Amino acid sequence: xxxxxxxxxxxxxxxxxxxxxxxxxxxxxxxxxxxxxxxxxxxxxxxxxxxxxxxxxxxxxxxxxxxxxxxxxxxxxxxxxxxxxxxxxxxxxxxxxxxxxxxxxxxxxxxxxxxxxxxxxxxxxxxxxxxxxxxxxxxxxxxxxxxxxxxxxxxxxxxxxxxxxxxxxxxxxxxxxxxxxxxxxxxxxxxxxxxxxxxxxxxxxxxxxxxxxxxxxxxxxxxxxxxxxxxxxxxxxxxxxxxxxxxxxxxxxxxxxxxxxxxxxxxxxxxxxxxxxxxxxxxxxxxxxxxxxxxxxxxxxxxxxxxxxxxxxxxxxxxxxxxxxxxxxxxxxxxxxxxxxxxxxxxxxxxxxxxxxxxxxxxxxxxxxxxxxxxxxxxxxxxxxxxxxxxxxxxxxxxxxxxxxxxxxxxxxxxxxxxxxxxxxxxxxxxxxxxxxxxxxxxxxxxxxxxxxxxxxxxxxxxxxxxxxxxxxxxxxxxxxxxxx
Numbered sequence: 001x002x003x004x005x006x007x008x009x010x011x012x013x014x015x016x017x018x019x020x021x022x023x024x025x026x027x028x029x030x031x032x033x034x035x036x037x038x039x040x041x042x043x044x045x046x047x048x049x050x051x052x053x054x055x056x057x058x059x060x061x062x063x064x065x066x067x068x069x070x071x072x073x074x075x076x077x078x079x080x081x082x083x084x085x086x087x088x089x090x091x092x093x094x095x096x097x098x099x100x101x102x103x104x105x106x107x108x109x110x111x112x113x114x115x116x117x118x119x120x121x122x123x124x125x126x127x128x129x130x131x132x133x134x135x136x137x138x139x140x141x142x143x144x145x146x147x148x149x150x151x152x153x154x155x156x157x158x159x160x161x162x163x164x165x166x167x168x169x170x171x172x173x174x175x176x177x178x179x180x181x182x183x184x185x186x187x188x189x190x191x192x193x194x195x196x197x198x199x200x201x202x203x204x205x206x207x208x209x210x211x212x213x214x215x216x217x218x219x220x221x222x223x224x225x226x227x228x229x230x231x232x233x234x235x236x237x238x239x240x241x242x243x244x245x246x247x248x249x250x251x252x253x254x255x256x257x258x259x260x261x262x263x264x265x266x267x268x269x270x271x272x273x274x275x276x277x278x279x280x281x282x283x284x285x286x287x288x289x290x291x292x293x294x295x296x297x298x299x300x301x302x303x304x305x306x307x308x309x310x311x312x313x314x315x316x317x318x319x320x321x322x323x324x325x326x327x328x329x330x331x332x333x334x335x336x337x338x339x340x341x342x343x344x345x346x347x348x349x350x351x352x353x354x355x356x357x358x359x360x361x362x363x364x365x366x367x368x369x370x371x372x373x374x375x376x377x378x379x380x381x382x383x384x385x386x387x388x389x390x391x392x393x394x395x396x397x398x399x400x401x402x403x404x405x406x407x408x409x410x411x412x413x414x415x416x417x418x419x420x421x422x423x424x425x426x427x428x429x430x431x432x433x434x435x436x437x438x439x440x441x442x443x444x445x446x447x448x449x450x451x452x453x454x455x456x457x458x459x460x461x462x463x464x465x466x467x468x469x470x471x472x473x474x475x476x477x478x479x480x481x482x483x484x485x
Contacts, residue, residue: 018226021239022054030178039159044125064083076096087104112306130143191217222246263444267459270442305426310485333347334424345359457474460475
């Protein structure tokens with residue numbers, strides 16, 4: 001997991017990255033750039049980027065997730081990304097001959113809670129064959145043998161006047177898209193840089209980004225993407241704006257303003273975890289999309305968030321209910337295990353007009369005055385200091401007579417291995433044979449907000465205020481966890 005650079009008070013003290021872009025496989029989202037002419041130095045280039053993976057390919061579409069690909073034609077291309085097992089791979093062909101291949105069998109990239117930094121550095125003029133293509137993961141070079149080593153002075157498709165894609169592979173009849181987040185993406189024309197150009201190990205031994213913009217030469221066909229804009233055109237106001245000074249702006253395709261995110265490698269936000277799921281009998285597993293913030297689920301199935309709530313602090317998150325509310329009302333809860341029907345605190349299945357909650361193994365009748373309707377946003381205020389959960393619907397108090405001051409779980413006894421739990425996970429369960437669609441917003445929403453509200457530290461974007469009755473609640477992100485957790 002990538003945590004922020006922090007000082008004694010938990011505040012960040014190092015280089016900060018403010019934005020990322022969320023690529024949703026189902027939307028066929030990508031960015032594209034075609035240089036006006038070929039570079040004169042195609043034997044040397046470097047690609048650097050931070051990546052947080054979305055849904056695992058082998059779990060859902062059984063496809064490949066490609067994040068950087070260059071296509072001259074069907075015989076000349078390079079593709080980079082993850083295969084169906086989660087391994088990283090690179091393949092390049094020239095004249096329909098394989099000239100470069102690198103794979104990481106046995107090393108899988110399946111962590112959906114963390115950011116990875118990947119550097120690919122090419123220099124075919126090197127006399128030592130293995131140094132012609134170097135790959136670094138989180139600052140450490142993977143120096144295993146190349147499956148196919150490029151000959152000296154071989155030029156690849158990269159930096160030619162052909163289509164360069166961020167987020168898809170389009171070289172053949174089948175198009176593969178990347179799913180997840182990207183931040184600080186750079187393509188450098190004419191130089192092979194090592195990973196320490198772009199990052200460093202902090203005092204805790206964690207690989208973190210550094211400000212490299214003024215220390216590299218991007219070259220004629222290079223670009224630097226900071227994703228600070230929300231426009232959909234290939235210009236300085238677009239999501240693919242090139243801030244290297246070369247003005248090689250990328251064209252966003254099937255991306256919207258809501259795909260610009262605050263979830264980055266210097267402030268990592270919670271999402272729902274596609275590796276932490278369960279189902280009953282032959283029920284289909286849930287599907288994850290929008291950077292693991294949207295769930296489409298068929299009961300009986302459960303999942304939890306990637307981050308646990310610590311023993312202390314006050315935390316806020318939202319859930320937008322999109323569909324499936326009539327049958328099998330979905331449950332949102334806190335739990336030290338992975339079930340919404342057993343030991344949990346939070347929403348519970350309603351019984352007619354009795355909108356119930358759950359507190360450990362006990363049902364609280366009339367805990368809520370009503371239930372959310374389609375497209376309603378429900379806010380969850382979790383006070384871990386006092387062990388109280390308060391729930392609001394559409395920004396208003398939704399607690400019923402059975403829990404008018406919130407759900408007090410300070411003395412709840414959990415009959416699990418966590419008899420005195422120090423951590424609770426945010427979980428979700430649907431409990432009838434109907435399909436549900438919900439967005440989880442831990443401060444990094446995949447749905448449009450009427451007016452974005454941040455927490456008292458300025459982190460996250462919410463539909464409603466994380467401050468309740470003068471008390472500040474905070475987004476579930478690594479900066480806040482470092483300070484309050």
